[in-house]
Amino acid sequence: MEESVEALRRLAEHCVNSAGKPDVQDTTTQGLLILLKIKEESRRLAFTAEDQREETxxxxxxLEQAHLQLQNLLYEKEYYEKEIHECQSFQFKHPDSAIGLVPVEQFLATASPEVLxxxxxxxxxxxxxxxxxxxxxxxxxVAKLEELRKVKAAxxxxxxxxxxxxxxxxxxxxxxEDSAKPLQTILAPHLSLRGFARSADLLPLPLYIVYSQLAAVREALGLPIRVAILGSSVEAESFAKAQTLDPTDAAMDGGSGMTASVEGAAAAAEPAVKQARLSPALPGLSGGAQGATASGAGTSASSSSEDxxxxxxxxxxxxxxxxxxGRxxxxxxxxxxxxxxxxxxxxxxxxRDDNLLLAALFPGDDGSATAYESLAQLQGGTFKYDTSRPAKPYRWCQHLAGLDFAPPLPLATQLHNSTGQGQLDASSVVLEGLDSYRRQQRAIHVIERLRAVKTGDEALK
Structure with missing residues (x-):
């Protein structure tokens, strides 16, 4: 095909470049022959291309059939793998672990010969x-269970x-009981204390004495007063459970010099015994004994102010x-x-005005707690009650709660020092000496020394 085209191109150049008059008949014949050859080659190439196209x-x-067959095989493979996985991971409705079959060894040991x-x-x-x-x-x-259910129902x-x-x-x-209430009213007209507040059992012993005595006075004498218990009983129960009575503290409380005198405590003897277990204070207080020894401030000197x-x-x-x-x-x-x-x-x-009245209720009792020697021993003998607090420990409060404190000095010494103006300097000297005595903590040192000597002696034995 390319040779025929090249021959046709040379023939055309020969006709153009010929100097003389070319032979038109020969040139035309040669050109037609070349064109026929080119046409034949073109037809042959067209047939060849058509054959190649059909073969392609x-x-x-x-190829498409093979690809489709491959996809079908891959799909079948995935389907079979999925089925195999489902069969391998099949969960029975009642697996062996849920059925709880007896071990094979035990079953074979109890099976009959026919079963074996x-x-x-x-x-x-x-x-x-x-x-x-x-x-x-x-x-x-199941039959036994049904029998037991019948017994349970019966x-x-x-x-x-x-x-x-x-x-x-x-x-x-x-x-x-309702029918007996009139008879109870006739025989015991003042026994309505029976319905006292249930939270009274959670009161500490001194507050219980205050509550019971005030309620008894109200019921017995008909005084126009109202007595109530304030606070959360749940917190009080938690507090009572958390409190434990330390025997060492109880021993120290016995010698603190504070006495508890409970007048008319026979009416509250049983609740007092109950409260001795709940309250960490006054372990030696007894409902029927007057002048029983108790402690007013047995806490350690290292306690913080909030504690x-x-x-x-x-x-x-x-x-x-x-x-x-009328009201x-x-x-x-x-x-x-x-x-x-x-x-x-x-x-x-x-x-606020009522607090001023409370401070002036009894002469010389302003609630400063200066007369409590057990408090003065705290914090190395430098403890002073915070008088800026609205609640103050008046001596009449302690007396009402059955608590009586021993004075720091004998009453005779106090009377002797206050007989005349000439004795004021001597009284000041005595009080300053007492204050120095507290700071030196002589009693604590003597007690600790006695304990150490006794402990060492017992160790040597």
Missing amino acids: SRFKTR ARIGDDPHTLMLEQLRDELTQRKAQ TRQEVDTRKRTLDALQQQLQGL LYKVHPLSVLLEVQRENN LQTIISVKFQYLVNLRLVTAHSDM
Whole structure:
């Protein structure tokens, strides 16, 4: 094809470049022959291209069929793998662990010879026999369970019958109690203390004495007062459980010099015994004994200020009332609180003017707690009660709670030092010496020395 085109190009150049007149007939004949040859080559190439196209189409069809077959095989492979995985991970509705079959050894040891003969070496038959034996045992257990359920139903019916009988008896007892109330009112007109607040059992012993005595006075004498217990009973229960009575503290409390005198405590003897276990204070206080020894401030000198002034969750509220136009009106209210670590009873009022009245209630009792020697021993003999606090430990509060403190100096010495103006300097010297005595902690040093000597002596023995 390329040679024919090149020959046609040379013939055309010869005709153009010929100097003379070319032979047109020969040139035309040669050109036509070349064109026929080119046309023949072109037709042959067209047929060859068509054959190649048909062959390509056939190969393409075969390739598509092979690709489609490959995809089908891959899909089948994935499907079979999925089925194999599902079969391998198939979860039975009742797996062996859930059925709880007996071990094979135990089953074979208890199986009959006929069953062993049927089993042979076939594991499938072994599993069927195990399941059959388990079914038999469970049917027997279900029958036994049904019998027990019948017994339970009969017992429950009997219990319900007895419960109805007890309920009817309770109603009869309630009616009997209601019928006896008039007789109880005639025979004991002042026994309504029986309905005292349930949280009274959670009060510390000094506050319980204040509450019980005020309530008894109200009921016995009909005084126009109101007594109530304030605070959270839940917190008081938690506080009572957390408090433990240390025998060492109890021994120290016995020699602190504070005495508890409870006047008329026979009416509250039982609650007092109860509170001796709940309250960390006053372990030596007895409901029927006057002048029993107790401690007012047995805490250690290392206690922080907040710990020293820690208040019990419960308090006692006293409202003094008077009649006004046929109605009772509160004229003053006093709230009694108990300082757990200082073991003192404080009193204050929500009204500022009433607090001034409380400070002037008894001469010489301003609530500064200067007369309590057990408090003066705290913090190395430098402890002073914070008088900026609204609640103050008045001496009349301690007396009302059954607590009496021994004075720092004998009463005769105090009277002797206050007989005349000439003795004021001597009194000041005595008080300064007492203050120095406290700071030196002589009593503590002597006690610790005695303990160390005794301990060493026992170690040598």
